[in-house]
Amino acid sequence: MSTVVETRPLSPSKVHPTPPLTPPLKMDKQLKEEVPIDMDIPDNYVAWTIKNQKPLPPVTWSSLYKELNYLSLYVLTITPAIAIWGAFHVKLRWETALWSVIYYFITGLGITAGYHRLWAHRSYNASRPLQYALAMAGSGAVEGSIKWWCRGHRAHHRYTDTELDPYNAHRGFWWSHIGWMLIKPRRKPGVADVSDLSKNEIVRWQHRWYVQLIIGMGFLVPTFVAGLGWGDWAGGFFYAGAARLCFVHHSTFCVNSLAHWLGDTPFDDKHTPRDHVITALATIGEGYHNFHHQFPMDYRNAIRWYQYDPTKWFIWVCQKLGLASHLKVFPDNEVKKGQLTMQLKRLRETQEGLVFAPDVNELPIISWESFQEQSGKRALVVIGGFIHDVSSFVEEHPGGRHLIAKNIGKDATTAFFGGVYDHSNAAHNWLSMMRVGVLIGGTQHGLDDKNIPPSQRLRIARYNELGSGNASSTAVEDSEGLLG
Numbered sequence: 001m002s003t004v005v006e007t008r009p010l011s012p013s014k015v016h017p018t019p020p021l022t023p024p025l026k027m028d029k030q031l032k033e034e035v036p037i038d039m040d041i042p043d044n045y046v047a048w049t050i051k052n053q054k055p056l057p058p059v060t061w062s063s064l065y066k067e068l069n070y071l072s073l074y075v076l077t078i079t080p081a082i083a084i085w086g087a088f089h090v091k092l093r094w095e096t097a098l099w100s101v102i103y104y105f106i107t108g109l110g111i112t113a114g115y116h117r118l119w120a121h122r123s124y125n126a127s128r129p130l131q132y133a134l135a136m137a138g139s140g141a142v143e144g145s146i147k148w149w150c151r152g153h154r155a156h157h158r159y160t161d162t163e164l165d166p167y168n169a170h171r172g173f174w175w176s177h178i179g180w181m182l183i184k185p186r187r188k189p190g191v192a193d194v195s196d197l198s199k200n201e202i203v204r205w206q207h208r209w210y211v212q213l214i215i216g217m218g219f220l221v222p223t224f225v226a227g228l229g230w231g232d233w234a235g236g237f238f239y240a241g242a243a244r245l246c247f248v249h250h251s252t253f254c255v256n257s258l259a260h261w262l263g264d265t266p267f268d269d270k271h272t273p274r275d276h277v278i279t280a281l282a283t284i285g286e287g288y289h290n291f292h293h294q295f296p297m298d299y300r301n302a303i304r305w306y307q308y309d310p311t312k313w314f315i316w317v318c319q320k321l322g323l324a325s326h327l328k329v330f331p332d333n334e335v336k337k338g339q340l341t342m343q344l345k346r347l348r349e350t351q352e353g354l355v356f357a358p359d360v361n362e363l364p365i366i367s368w369e370s371f372q373e374q375s376g377k378r379a380l381v382v383i384g385g386f387i388h389d390v391s392s393f394v395e396e397h398p399g400g401r402h403l404i405a406k407n408i409g410k411d412a413t414t415a416f417f418g419g420v421y422d423h424s425n426a427a428h429n430w431l432s433m434m435r436v437g438v439l440i441g442g443t444q445h446g447l448d449d450k451n452i453p454p455s456q457r458l459r460i461a462r463y464n465e466l467g468s469g470n471a472s473s474t475a476v477e478d479s480e481g482l483l484g
C-alpha cells in the first residue's frame with residue numbers, strides 16, 4: 001500500500017471551519033509525498049471516520065473465497081508446507097541448524113531493529129551501511145516493504161484497540177496474529193503519516209527492488225550459504241530458508257497478538273499491550289509491549305539490564321561500533337510516573353477491599369456526662385477523643401481484662417499511648433474499629449496521630465476526593481468543625 005495514493009478523509013465542514021493549512025493545489029508526485037497525509041484531518045477524526053465510513057460487510061463462509069487476500073494466504077501457507085515437507089525428507093545437519101538460527105536472528109533483527117524501532121518509530125539514527133543491512137535483512141523476513149509495514153504499524157500505535165487499528169486486538173488473538181493479513185480488511189487503517197519514509201533513499205530503494213530482495217534474502221542467501229559453505233543446498237533451502245521464514249513470521253506476528261494478550265501492565269492499563277518475558281523470548285525482545293506503547297520512541301523495550309531484549313543490545317552495539325547514534329531514551333522520571341500510577345492503582349484496589357474505622361462525620365457527638373452514663377450499661381472507653389465500645393474485646397485483651405475494666409467510663413488516652421503500654425499500630429487500627437462516638441472537645445489535639453489510626457495516615461485518594469473528607473487529615477478537620 002502506498003501512502004501517496006491514499007485519499008484523505010473528507011472532513012465535515014462544521015467540525016473543521018478553518019481552511020486547511022495546505023492549499024489543495026494540484027501537486028506533482030514529489031511534492032505530494034512531502035506533505036504529511038494527516039496534515040488537515042478533522043479534530044474528531046477517529047469518531048467521525050468510524051461513524052461515517054461504513055466497513056465492508058462481515059465475512060461469511062459463502063463470501064470467504066472472495067474476501068481472502070490470496071498473496072498473503074499463499075506466502076503464509078506454502079512456506080510452512082515446504083518446511084514440513086523438507087523436515088520429513090531432508091536430513092538436518094548441525095551446521096545448517098546453527099545457520100538457520102543465526103539467519104532467524106539476522107532477518108528477525110531486520111524487522112525489530114530496522115522496520116520497527118528505526119523506521120516505524122525513529123528511535124535512533126542509523127548510518128547508511130546499517131540502513132542497507134537492515135533493509136536487506138528485513139526483506140529476508142518477507143513481511144512487506146518497510147513503507148507498507150511502517151504505515152500499518154504507525155496506525156496501530158495511533159489507533160490502538162480501535163477499528164482504525166489494522167491489528168485491533170479487541171477482534172481476538174487470531175485476528176491480530178494473522179487474520180488481518182489473510183482476510184481483506186473490513187476498513188482502511190487509520191491515517192498515519194510516512195512522508196519521512198517516502199523521502200528516505202534506502203526505504204525507496206527497498207520498495208523498488210522488493211520482489212528481488214525477498215527472493216534473494218528470503219531463499220537464495222540462506223540456500224547459498226549452506227550450499228557453498230558445507231554442501232547442504234537442500235538443507236539451506238528447507239531449513240534456513242522455509243522453516244526459518246516460518247519462525248520469523250510467527251515470531252514477529254506475536255508482537256501484535258501475544259504482546260496484546262499475555263502479561264501485565266506495569267506502565268498503563270488503558271489499552272491491551274502487555275509485558276511478558278515469554279513474548280520477549282518469542283519476538284527477539286519485543287515482549288515488553290506495555291512499555292513500548294507508552295514510550296514508542298524509546299530504542300528499548302526492556303528497561304532492566306536482566307530483561308531479554310536482544311534488539312536493544314544490537315542497537316547499543318551498533319552505537320559502540322559507530323553505526324548508530326542518537327539512541328532515544330525517555331526520561332526515567334517520566335517512566336517512573338507511569339509505574340507509580342499503576343502501583344497506586346493496585347494499592348487502591350487493596351485499600352478498597354478493606355474496612356476502615358467509621359467516618360468521623362457519621363459518628364454521634366456525645367457529651368462527657370452522656371458517655372459516663374452509658375458506660376454503666378456497656379464497656380465504653382475514651383481514647384484519643386473517640387468513644388470506643390470494647391465490650392467484645394475485654395476478655396481478649398492481651399494485657400489482661402483488668403487493665404481495660406479499670407478504664408471503663410474513663411479517658412484512657414495516656415494509658416493506651418505509652419502510659420501503661422505503647423500499643424502497636426495493629427492495636428491502634430483495631431481499636432479504631434470499635435469507635436462508636438466522638439466526645440465533645442475530645443479531639444482538641446487536632447492532627448494528633450492519636451486521632452488517626454496508622455492504617456489511615458497515608459491513604460490513596462483520587463484528585464477529586466481530596467477535599468471530601470475521605471482523606472484522614474480532612475476527617476479530623478471536619479470533626480473539629482463539627483465540634484465547634
Ligand SMILES: [Zn+2]
Pocket residue numbers: 156255256259260273289293
Ligand atoms: Zn502493539
Ligand SMILES: [Zn+2]
Pocket residue numbers: 116120121153157292296
Ligand atoms: Zn511499535
